[in-house]
Amino acid sequence: MWTTTRRILSRIVLAVFGIQVATLLGLMVVDARRKKNKAPTSFPRQAPTAVQSRSNNATVYTYGHDLFDDMIEAIDAATEHIRFETFIWKTDATGRRFRDAFVRAADRGVQVDLVWDELGKVFFTDGVLHPEFFDFSDHPNIRARSHPLVMGGVLFWHPRHYGSNHRKILTVDHRLGFIGGYNVGDEYAADWRDTHLRVEGPAVLELENAFVDYWNLFAPENEHLPAISGRSWDPSVQVVRNVPLQRLYPIRSMYLENIDRAGERIWMTHAYLIPDDDIITALTDAVERGVDVRIIVPYHSNHIVADWVARGSFRPLLRGGVRLFCYQHAMVHSKTALIDDAWTTIGTANLDPLSLKGNYEINLSLVDDALNSTMADIFEMDLTNCSELTLEQWEKRPMMVKLSESVLKPLSPLL
Template sequence: MVYIAFLILYFLAGIVIVIKLILYGVRPTKTLAWMLAIFTIPVGGMLFYLLLGRNRRKNKLFQLKRTDEIISYLEKAESHYESVTEEEYQEHQKLIRLITMNCGFAPSAGNRLKLLKNGDATFQAIFESLQKAEHFIHLQYYIFEDGELAEGLFELFKQKVKEGVQIRILYDGIGSRSLSKKYIKKLQKAGVEIYSFLPVKFGKFLSSLNYRNHRKIIVVDNKIAFTGGINVADKYLKGDPDLGIWHDMHLQLEGPVVHSLQAIFVMDWFLISNQDDILSPSYFTTYKKMGNMTAQTVHSGPDEDFSATRQLYFSLINEAKNYVYIANPYIIPGEAILEALKVAALSGVEVRLLLSDISDSKIVRWCVRSYFEGLMEAGVKIYLFSDGFLHSKTIVTDDTVSSVGTTNLDLRSFEQNYEVNVAIYDDSFAIELKNDFLRDCEQSIQLDYATFVKRPWIEKLKEGVAKIFSPVL
């Protein structure tokens, strides 16, 4: 009787899930695959669906309620922009409008942006800025690890709290799982407010495990901000025993664009802590012109209607007329981006992809390589960086527009992670990023299509198996 009752309950639960798949499924092929898994893999099929298959964009399980306080806060942030009109950037009108509609952040003028390459330059700039903090420090990272870097931040934070500086820290519950409770308690004892973003808890295991906050943001006094690919980990300074030095790109920002990064931190903080003191108008600064660069912040997450970061990449690739240069460690693009890359290359646009020759995950490495043959057949040039591990997430097109941020070119970043990028509408910045990209290409190995297609069948088999898992990598 117990067995029969279990079968009936399982069948009824399966029917409920199938109805949800029919109502909210994104693609027919994916919907059919989940339906087959649920009814052909006992228990496991349903568990996998609950963990990995639910459409967060429809269910809105993690949606930040746009309360009156949040709406008022965002309006205040917008009012501090030195804004620009779309007419000032005729060639990028569609992209500007797309980001504004998706994210609510218009482009802002009067900014000064600086590229920071690798850990030494990045953390030198970060520590210098943190030392100058007078009012508050807001810090958010996917990976925050114990080590010399973390200890250096602790000593600095301890001193700053004594000076009356408010310090708030968000760290991801999975990405920073190795961060010790001892270190967290030290920070709390020193007066630092610190929260874990979606920590894995028994009651919320299935609803939160697969949805992570991959953002890296620092805002100091609303005067200077940082974002990009670099996490708080010693491997960015001393290297990794297996992967060598981690090469990455970060961004230092000054000017009104800082307000949008502050707004993203505030919304994440409010979502997790439910503390509304951070919505105070005292956290705003009216800017004088800091530079002559125009920038626009792009953010996305599993609780939003559209993946703004995917649409950013898609638009930049489609609008390119001369070249598209992308540096990214995890290129598992999905159908839309994959087709856009092929169409661009077949149309005569020079498309280059720069990836790391080594990877921090074998299955990810094989999955990434499973796309190489089709891309190269269409004319895409692929370069493998071999001097350490390349972790940068950049794109530049036509010497006019570029983006630096946290978003990988994969389905996880597009669908399941909270991400942030900055689109920069500035020729000089684009050319600087392009020249750095080309220097890295010179140190890399360009794959040859004729040679690659002759690789052993066992490698093709590994690639094919790994590709099956692309939606969850």
């Protein structure tokens, strides 16, 4: 009896797995055709916007070329040290602009510390690897390290050893800091709609401290960086970091606490929206108490599987009164939120399991009405490039599409 039952269960599991694989292969074919026939991108953007906040001078970027020009300018003006951390650093023209700028800085005596993610390097560089690009061993003023694909030795399977370094920060001379969603590459300079923030003020030391803490977590003791002193206790500016090795995931708590506090509006933009049940409940509860909850997501993202898995959360959000807006004609990669007229976050964490419970992530959390107002203006600009998805439209999608979404839903914890 048990043998027969086990045989049946095995066949069911294999059948489900086979359907998942077939669905994934089909989506990959669709995605390849879509990318091959992709039309030129077009989307609204605004010039870098300066904001005088309570304790920091800030500039918000919505276009990669603007951001990269200012980052290169900051690197070229450095006199003491540069600390740079990214997920994807492509070896194209934009990537080489950054590499050349780091070498120029090191040549004039600036200490340059660099971190990139090995997964981002191997799997997201268009299949072209240039090992010499990432080799800085001949320069005494450049210290460089990559976040490994696999770590922990025989304990590689343990959750403490999961996670890529998905962070994107740059600090210069204790005086300038950059944080946001932009990776480094030609594609991100012109074709993607993303959001980055430049800060001058107490927030810079918080970003630099986050870099130093990460570096010292993985570097041998004789290569540790000195601790950052003089940090502010200003509660209106906080750097919130996920650190898998220490089992720390406060970004999810940051979102839940601030969503629960909302009384007027919650406006969010996320490249990959796969919220867990607690976040869905928090958002729909906010709607019930009269909060205007809106979320912008890509119409088509750069990860088609993530798109289809994300659809599993659309129905409960729409039924709960959350308004979803699909961004058109370009990939929107921002990870931002604003609540009421007070709170804003800009950073690297998506609302998905991989960001909230898996990767090394970093977000800047700010209570500042001026920055909140600027981000609201940008959100409204982005809405002009969106189509709203209604519950009625969603319920009318074809049955085959619904079945495909159901087949892929078990994959959500992996994305």
